[in-house]
Amino acid sequence: MDNRQKEINNLKDYKYGFSTDIENIQAPKGLNEDVIKFISNIKKEPAWMLEFRLKAFERFKVLKEPDWQKPKFPKIDYQDLYYYSAPKSLKDKPKSLDELDPKLLETYKKLGIPLQEQARLNGIAVDAVFDSVSVATTFKDELTKQGIIFCPISEAIQNHPELVKKYLGSVIPTSDHFFATLNSAVFTDGSFVYIPEGVRCPMELSTYFRINASNTGQFERTLIIADKGSYVSYLEGCTAPMRDENQLHAANVELIALDDAEIKYSTVQNWYPGDKDGKGGIYNFVTKRGLCKGKNSKISWTQVETGSAITWKYPSCILKGDNSVGEFYSIAITNNHQKADTGTKMIHLGKNTKSKIISKGISAGSSDMTYRGLVDISSKAKNSTNYTQCDSLLMGNKCGAHTVPYIKNKNSESNIAHEATTSKISEEQLHYCQQRGLNPEEAVGLIVNGFCKEVLQQLPMEFAVEAQKLVGISLEGSVG
Amino acid sequence: MKEQLQKDFDNSIKNLSLSQKDIEIKKFCLDNFIDKGFPNRKEEDWKFSDLNQIIKNNIGELSFYNDQTSTNKVDTSVFVDGLEHNKIVFINGRIEKIDFEYEKKDQIEIIDQSETINEFKNSNSLSDLNNAFTNKCFKILVKKGYQLVKPLIIYHTTNSKIWSKNINLRLNFELDNDSSLRLIDLFNDTSEKNFLNIFYNFELKENAVLKNYKVDKFENKNIKYSFNNIDQDKNSISETFILSSGSNFSKNEINCNLNGVYASSFVNGVFSLNNDKHHEIRSIINHLTENTKSYQLIKSVLDGSSKAVYQGKIFVNSDAQKTDGYQLSKAILLNKESEFNAKPELEIYADDVKCSHGSASGSLNEDSIFYLMSRGLSYQQSRELLINGFLLDVVEKITDSEIKNLIKNMIGIKE
Numbered sequence: 014m015d016n017r018q019k020e021i022n023n024l025k026d027y028k029y030g031f032s033t034d035i036e037n038i039q040a041p042k043g044l045n046e047d048v049i050k051f052i053s054n055i056k057k058e059p060a061w062m063l064e065f066r067l068k069a070f071e072r073f074k075v076l077k078e079p080d081w082q083k084p085k086f087p088k089i090d091y092q093d094l095y096y097y098s099a100p101k102s103l104k105d106k107p108k109s110l111d112e113l114d115p116k117l118l119e120t121y122k123k124l125g126i127p128l129q130e131q132a133r134l135n136g137i138a139v140d141a142v143f144d145s146v147s148v149a150t151t152f153k154d155e156l157t158k159q160g161i162i163f164c165p166i167s168e169a170i171q172n173h174p175e176l177v178k179k180y181l182g183s184v185i186p187t188s189d190h191f192f193a194t195l196n197s198a199v200f201t202d203g204s205f206v207y208i209p210e211g212v213r214c215p216m217e218l219s220t221y222f223r224i225n226a227s228n229t230g231q232f233e234r235t236l237i238i239a240d241k242g243s244y245v246s247y248l249e250g251c252t253a254p255m256r257d258e259n260q261l262h263a264a265n266v267e268l269i270a271l272d273d274a275e276i277k278y279s280t281v282q283n284w285y286p287g288d289k290d291g292k293g294g295i296y297n298f299v300t301k302r303g304l305c306k307g308k309n310s311k312i313s314w315t316q317v318e319t320g321s322a323i324t325w326k327y328p329s330c331i332l333k334g335d336n337s338v339g340e341f342y343s344i345a346i347t348n349n350h351q352k353a354d355t356g357t358k359m360i361h362l363g364k365n366t367k368s369k370i371i372s373k374g375i376s377a378g379s380s381d382m383t384y385r386g387l388v389d390i391s392s393k394a395k396n397s398t399n400y401t402q403c404d405s406l407l408m409g410n411k412c413g414a415h416t417v418p419y420i421k422n423k424n425s426e427s428n429i430a431h432e433a434t435t436s437k438i439s440e441e442q443l444h445y446c447q448q449r450g451l452n453p454e455e456a457v458g459l460i461v462n463g464f465c466k467e468v469l470q471q472l473p474m475e476f477a478v479e480a481q482k483l484v485g486i487s488l489e490g491s492v493g
Numbered sequence: 494m495k496e497q498l499q500k501d502f503d504n505s506i507k508n509l510s511l512s513q514k515d516i517e518i519k520k521f522c523l524d525n526f527i528d529k530g531f532p533n534r535k536e537e538d539w540k541f542s543d544l545n546q547i548i549k550n551n552i553g554e555l556s557f558y559n560d561q562t563s564t565n566k567v568d569t570s571v572f573v574d575g576l577e578h579n580k581i582v583f584i585n586g587r588i589e590k591i592d593f594e595y596e597k598k599d600q601i602e603i604i605d606q607s608e609t610i611n612e613f614k615n616s617n618s619l620s621d622l623n624n625a626f627t628n629k630c631f632k633i634l635v636k637k638g639y640q641l642v643k644p645l646i647i648y649h650t651t652n653s654k655i656w657s658k659n660i661n662l663r664l665n666f667e668l669d670n671d672s673s674l675r676l677i678d679l680f681n682d683t684s685e686k687n688f689l690n691i692f693y694n695f696e697l698k699e700n701a702v703l704k705n706y707k708v709d710k711f712e713n714k715n716i717k718y719s720f721n722n723i724d725q726d727k728n729s730i731s732e733t734f735i736l737s738s739g740s741n742f743s744k745n746e747i748n749c750n751l752n753g754v755y756a757s758s759f760v761n762g763v764f765s766l767n768n769d770k771h772h773e774i775r776s777i778i779n780h781l782t783e784n785t786k787s788y789q790l791i792k793s794v795l796d797g798s799s800k801a802v803y804q805g806k807i808f809v810n811s812d813a814q815k816t817d818g819y820q821l822s823k824a825i826l827l828n829k830e831s832e833f834n835a836k837p838e839l840e841i842y843a844d845d846v847k848c849s850h851g852s853a854s855g856s857l858n859e860d861s862i863f864y865l866m867s868r869g870l871s872y873q874q875s876r877e878l879l880i881n882g883f884l885l886d887v888v889e890k891i892t893d894s895e896i897k898n899l900i901k902n903m904i905g906i907k908e
Contacts, residue, residue, distance in 0.1 A: 081537070392829065407844035410811055416839040420852055425826035428855030435841050435848040 043092045046070065049198055052096065056167045056201075059174060069187035069197035076191045083383045083415065084323045084352030086296060089261060096199040096232070155215065162207040163218055166234055169205035176207055180238055184267040184304045184331070193300040196265040200234035203264070208243035208274070217473050219248035233264035239274035241307065246277040246473060262321075264299045272307030272334070279472055281480050283320035283487075291350025291379075294322025301328035305337035305363075313340040314357065315471045317480045319487040322351060327385065329358035332366035332394075339368040342468040344480075346487045347380035347412070356386035356403075356418075361394035361427070370401040373465050377408035377488055383415040390427045397427040405435040406464055408457075408488070458485040494555075495527055501558035502625060508562060509628050522624035529618035538617065541802040541834045542773045544718070547742050551716060552686045557626055557659045561587045571648060571681045576899055578677075579645040585652065585684075586660035588629055593645075600639035604632040606665055619718055623661045623692050632665040635672040640702075644675035644896060649691075651684035651715065662691045668701035668729075675704045675893055680739060682713035691719040697729035699753065704732045704893055709739045710903055717743040727753030734891055735762040736904060737772045737801075744773040751778070751785040751813075761890045762791040764824075765904070766799035766831075773802035780813040780846075791822040792887050793854075794880050798830035803837070805850070811842040818846070824854035825883060881906055 041048060049070055053063040078089070156163050162173060169177050187197045208214055239245050249266075262284065268276050278301075287294025297320075303312035314328040330339030341357040359368035368388065376382040384403045405414035416433045438460050446456035462469070462481055469477055469484075502523050506516060534543035548555065565584040572580070582590040593601050607630045635641065651660070668674055697703055709717065717740045723731050735745050749758045762774045778787040793801040807818040824833035837850040857879055865875035885906050891897040901908070 405839075405841070407841065407846075410814070410842075410844050412844070413840070413842045415841060416837075416850070418835075418837060418852070420835040420837075420854070421832070422824070422826065422834070422854040423832045425829045425831060425856050429853060431835075431837070431850075431852040433837070433839060433850050435839055435846060437844040437846075 048096050062170055066198050069194050072188050073194045073198055078191055082325055083354045159212050160209040164205055166203045166205040180269055184302045185265050192263040192298045193265055196232050196263050200232045203234040206237040208239045208245045210240045211242040214245040217246045217248050235266040238269045239276050241271045242273040244275045249280045261296045266301040268303035268312055270305050270310035270312050273309045275311040277313045280316040282318050286320045286351050287322040289349050297321035297324045299326040304331045305334050307334045309336045310334050311338040315342045318345040319483050324353040324355055327356050327358055331360045333362045335363040336365045337363055341370045342471045343372045344465045344468045346375045347382045348487055349378040351380045354383040356384045358387040361390040361397045364395045366394055366397045368399045371467050372403040374405040376412040376414050379411045381413040385417045387419040389421045390424050392423040394424050395426045399429045401431040403433045407437050504558045519625050522621040526618050526621040532617050552657055555659050559586055577643050579643055581647045584650045585655050595643040600636045602634040606630045606632045619690055623690050626661045627663045630663040634667045635674055637669040638671045640673040646677045648679050650681045653684055655684050657686050659688045665694045667696045670698045671700045673702035678707040680709040682715050685714040687715045689717045693721045695723045697725045699727045701729045706734045708736045711739045713739055714741045720746045723749040725751050725756040728755045730757050732759045738765045742771050747776040749778050751780050754782055754784045757786040760789040761887050763884055763887050764793035764801040767796040770799045775804040777806045780809045780816040783814045786817045789820040790887055793824040795831035796827040800832040802834045806838040807848055809841040809843050809846055814843050814845040816846040818848040820850035822852045
């Protein structure tokens with residue numbers, strides 16, 4: 014304890030040179046108030062932010078890790094983690110593409126990511142190959158002209174405290190569930206987006222463009238606010254495979270749409286899924302929640318989940334404003350020993366609210382997939398409708414596909430319809446494709462893409478192509 | 494509640510001639526129940542119906558001891574007219590009559606099984622309660638190749654002699670190869686504020702056919718829990734129909750294990766609720782081997798501030814290729830206070846299967862009402878006609894025409 018205290022004290026005095034020396038900084042191992050103070054301090058956060066974190070931590074102490082989920086995992090020792098770890102030093106990074114795993118390169122090639130992008134994704138000598146900084150700033154100028162704020166959340170805490178203070182924790186409060194609360198206490202960085210009244214964001218915003226976001230670590234926090242009558246489409250891309258042991262990724266994403274605003278949030282998630290025997294891989298335990306706060310607002314989640322050893326997340330919409338709309342489009346693919354427990358929650362509070370859920374699950378190998386969702390129409394949500402469709406496709410007899418929808422209707426003027434099917438690719442379809450000259454793998458790819466089409470269509474163009482290829486890659490080796 | 498349970502347990506043991514070992518087993522079950530208590534909403538299976546709370550609010554203090562030393566008079570006026578049938582009569586939880594007058598006596602065996610204990614894979618604390626307090630339990634064995642000529646009606650009657658009591662019932666059935674049984678459970682309650690806890694266990698051998706119709710029609714203020722465990726061998730068929738309407742609270746649970754190839758299971762249910770009734774059907778169909786089939790259809794019409802819950806699960810084992818599973822639940826909410834909750838669940842580990850479920854809930858279709866009114870019907874008539882048609886769909890699924898007509902008459906559904 015004494016050593017740790019000293020370390021912290023040393024760091025408190027450390028005023029300069031963050032930009033150069035930060036690479037070596039790591040918080041002491043473990044989770045306690047000091048570590049939280051350390052994180053807050055190193056980010057030069059105002060007092061209210063520290064208070065927010067400590068409040069969350071107080072709550073976290075009394076919470077128990079949930080265990081109702083389908084995929085079980087070995088117990089995580091929360092005292093054995095680093096809660097603040099700056100990017101690894103340059104020494105550890107691969108010097109050139111030749112040093113990378115050839116398999117990884119192959120994946121890139123298939124995805125069609127340009128060479129300099131490949132390099133950037135792996136953090137190889139960014140400055141030499143690809144001047145991403147300037148690219149980022151060009152975009153930034155254009156955004157600033159329109160009054161759009163798009164920056165790391167730690168910057169927003171400094172520069173726009175009034176906005177952050179007002180909205181942070183308004184959708185995912187500090188008193189939420191276990192992982193969300195943990196995130197509130199120790200989150201390190203993430204994105205902050207504010208679209209002013211009546212502005213239609215001229216481009217797709219993405220973590221991809223934002224340099225600082227590339228190695229933010231395990232506890233991201235994203236906050237997106239769309240003011241009255243605005244529109245934004247946000248892409249969250251984790252297309253770079255990460256090479257890691259089982260690692261916890263517990264991000265929080267909060268979306269707030271005011272009157273007549275629309276937020277479209279797309280994710281293509283391809284974290285490292287572990288090897289063929291199920292060793293390693295990311296635990297992706299993310300809390301994503303959107304609040305349609307104003308009238309006629311709309312929030313739409315689109316996700317393509319192909320990575321992670323365990324995916325456990327339910328992007329949700331709280332439809333509070335009258336006439337608001339929530340949408341959820343999802344493709345989840347599990348192969349080998351991957352496990353996914355994912356779905357959505359649609360909570361109808363306002364009048365004339367509408368929600369739509371399209372979920373496509375594909376499981377292959379020895380994997381296991383669960384759709385778990387909630388549709389809750391409260392007694393005040395007059396004239397609301399929900400439509401849910403979840404289809405599962407099974408490949409092989411060692412995998413599992415499960416559907417667990419919770420449907421609650423408390424309003425007699427509202428309608429809910431739910432459909433779910435589970436089946437395998439029919440022999441006839443395969444035969445038809447093969448007869449026309451496709452090999453079995455191509456045939457499956459084609460059929461699966463057709464199965465997923467409804468969701469793929471929702472993705473922005475740049476992502477759709479990538480995702481389509483990703484679907485094919487994820488299922489490689491699962492046929493025959 | 495603990496002292497009450499202990500005291501009542503000692504009282505009920507006193508009147509029974511049980512061996513020391515049996516008493517110990519019963520005691521073990523009692524301790525289990527004391528430990529767990531009534532199921533509450535923290536348990537996933539009871540998420541939508543918190544029995545602990547419901548009993549607390551509606552009954553308050555329960556007593557568990559039933560004096561069964563004296564017989565009750567059988568009121569013959571409750572017997573169904575116009576249908577010849579065999580009878581088992583329970584009055585206030587005591588078996589008063591077992592009568593198979595239309596059957597060959599040597600083809601049916603009635604075995605006293607009071608000493609055996611229920612052991613179900615997915616049991617809850619209520620099975621412990623049942624084990625601890627049932628003092629008479631019979632097994633009805635239908636012998637090889639025998640098909641009962643007439644249906645068997647089990648009358649569950651309670652009268653105003655009992656109040657705030659817990660009644661536990663248990664029956665076991667075994668249908669040997671090629672046998673068949675039609676069974677109607679008729680609830681006839683004039684009592685109030687009692688908790689009925691009923692466990693049935695069915696064992697269906699090859700080619701056996703079981704048709705079970707549960708009719709809870711008469712208005713009463715009781716709380717009911719009924720659990721059916723059905724084990725099915727090769728080629729056997731089980732059909733369960735539930736009319737859930739009369740009691741204040743009712744939960745029907747069906748656990749069906751399809752152990753043999755080509756076995757099939759059908760579960761159909763109707764909720765017709767008003768006032769502040771709260772009913773639930775929970776079904777678990779376990780497809781454990783290949784080529785098995787299940788079909789479920791549940792429809793609800795909810796008025797007042799009533800609440801209906803349907804939790805249906807189709808489980809498909811990795812060996813159960815070529816499974817065909819289907820599940821559909823539909824609800825009409827007539828009042829803005831009424832509520833429908835569903836949790837249709839699929840858990841599938843085999844790839845060559847065809848499984849689907851659907852669930853829909855909403856109001857009566859205004860366009861349909863308009864159509865009927867434009868043809869001269871009043872609003873009320875149109876409404877009734879639509880509800881009638883909606884529910885008829887389920888009643889039509891009853892495969893036995895004699896019983897279909899009986900049930901149609903009972904609930905006043907027209908063709």
